[in-house]
Amino acid sequence: MAEFLDILGGLLMAAGAAFLLFGGIGLVRMPDLYNRIQAGTKTTTLGTLLVLAGVACIEPSWGWKLLLIGLFLLFTNPLSSQVLARAAHRNKVPMAASTKVDRLAQDHGGES
Amino acid sequence: MAWVRDTGILFVTLLLFWLMLAGSLASDVLITGALVSLAIALLFRDGLSFFTELRPTLAAITTGFRYYGYFLRELVRSNFRLAAIVLSPSLPIEPAIVKVRTRLKSRMGRLMLANSITLTPGTLTVEMEGEWLYVHWVNAETTDTEEATARIVAGFESYLEVMYG
Amino acid sequence: MAEMLILLAALLAGGGFLLALWRFIQGPTAADRVVAFDVLTVISITLIALAALAEGRGIYLDVALVYALLSFLGVIAVARYLEGRF
Numbered sequence: 001m002a003e004f005l006d007i008l009g010g011l012l013m014a015a016g017a018a019f020l021l022f023g024g025i026g027l028v029r030m031p032d033l034y035n036r037i038q039a040g041t042k043t044t045t046l047g048t049l050l051v052l053a054g055v056a057c058i059e060p061s062w063g064w065k066l067l068l069i070g071l072f073l074l075f076t077n078p079l080s081s082q083v084l085a086r087a088a089h090r091n092k093v094p095m096a097a098s099t100k101v102d103r104l105a106q107d108h109g110g111e112s
Numbered sequence: 113m114a115w116v117r118d119t120g121i122l123f124v125t126l127l128l129f130w131l132m133l134a135g136s137l138a139s140d141v142l143i144t145g146a147l148v149s150l151a152i153a154l155l156f157r158d159g160l161s162f163f164t165e166l167r168p169t170l171a172a173i174t175t176g177f178r179y180y181g182y183f184l185r186e187l188v189r190s191n192f193r194l195a196a197i198v199l200s201p202s203l204p205i206e207p208a209i210v211k212v213r214t215r216l217k218s219r220m221g222r223l224m225l226a227n228s229i230t231l232t233p234g235t236l237t238v239e240m241e242g243e244w245l246y247v248h249w250v251n252a253e254t255t256d257t258e259e260a261t262a263r264i265v266a267g268f269e270s271y272l273e274v275m276y277g
Numbered sequence: 278m279a280e281m282l283i284l285l286a287a288l289l290a291g292g293g294f295l296l297a298l299w300r301f302i303q304g305p306t307a308a309d310r311v312v313a314f315d316v317l318t319v320i321s322i323t324l325i326a327l328a329a330l331a332e333g334r335g336i337y338l339d340v341a342l343v344y345a346l347l348s349f350l351g352v353i354a355v356a357r358y359l360e361g362r363f
Binding site: 006007009010011013014016017018020021022023024025027028033036037040044045047048051052054055058059061062065066068069072073076077079080081083084086087088090091093 | 278279281282283285286287288289290292293294295296297299300306308309311312313315316319320322323326327329330335338339341342345346349352353356357359360361
């Protein structure tokens with residue numbers, strides 16, 4: 001049983017870390033800030049949750065603390081991304097040329 | 113009387129987090145945690161916590177669990193889709209910022225909605241003004257407000273409406 | 278087997294870390310750097326958790342938690358600064 005949990009934990013960790021790598025790739029390849037934020041937040045959230053779950057499988061006694069870190073990240077990661085995206089948009093950080101429409105800029109056309 | 117309930121909820125949430133952090137139920141740990149939690153709850157009376165504004169009904173609690181199931185599934189889907197995008201050589205994206213509308217009224221409900229949108233397939237909340245949300249969409253399938261609301265918001269809203277209103 | 282997988286996970290996360298570091302150095306805007314920084318800290322938290330496992334020291338998890346807390350506050354503070362709200 002412990003053997004099985006070790007393997008399961010290892011697989012979860014490897015899968016999570018793979019998503020972290022995809023996040024890094026997205027961060028490098030995406031054409032503008034907003035797409036980079038998207039690549040950065042989602043992948044690191046799931047990636048970290050999977051790694052923490054994997055660690056919990058191997059060391060069940062750390063479970064509560066790992067759950068706490070996971071919950072904290074689940075709440076703060078999207079929040080910091082949103083605040084950053086908003087700050088960038090208010091600062092007129094340019095969007096990629098392929099952007100189809102920006103309703104936010106349209107609605108706030110006059111203001112700076 | 114509402115503030116007594118809110119402070120109480122905040123106190124219990126903080127104490128719960130403290131106990132998870134400390135990982136023990138010894139009396140000195142419990143007393144320290146209770147005192148600090150009480151002080152913080154009284155100081156930040158209008159602070160939000162996960163359980164603030166959660167409706168005290170059984171339906172709200174069971175919906176909460178179903179919401180998390182749905183949310184985690186969406187999070188996994190979102191990651192696979194993003195991985196597919198960043199790994200494909202042509203980088204197939206069609207970004208746009210679209211406007212969507214929510215029926216949710218409570219602060220916590222709206223916060224949870226904005227967070228959920230950020231973590232699900234290709235969408236990121238950029239700005240929130242009352243009932244309007246501006247969402248950055250990696251693969252904008254539509255730029256119409258009604259359409260976008262149906263695709264981005266409706267799934268989470270039906271759960272959050274029961275939980276928070 | 279499990280050790281191999283832990284090592285593999287650390288290598289993959291390390292690759293992500295390097296790519297994010299490239300973005301952090303490259304920019305081009307300050308906001309890009311903050312995004313890269315945010316990703317770097319989250320990956321670091323993962324690496325700290327893996328280090329805790331490899332060394333068998335649960336106390337590292339407290340480090341990870343405090344790190345998560347501080348980086349969140351840091352990112353929020355920088356974002357507010359970028360908005361010109363200070």
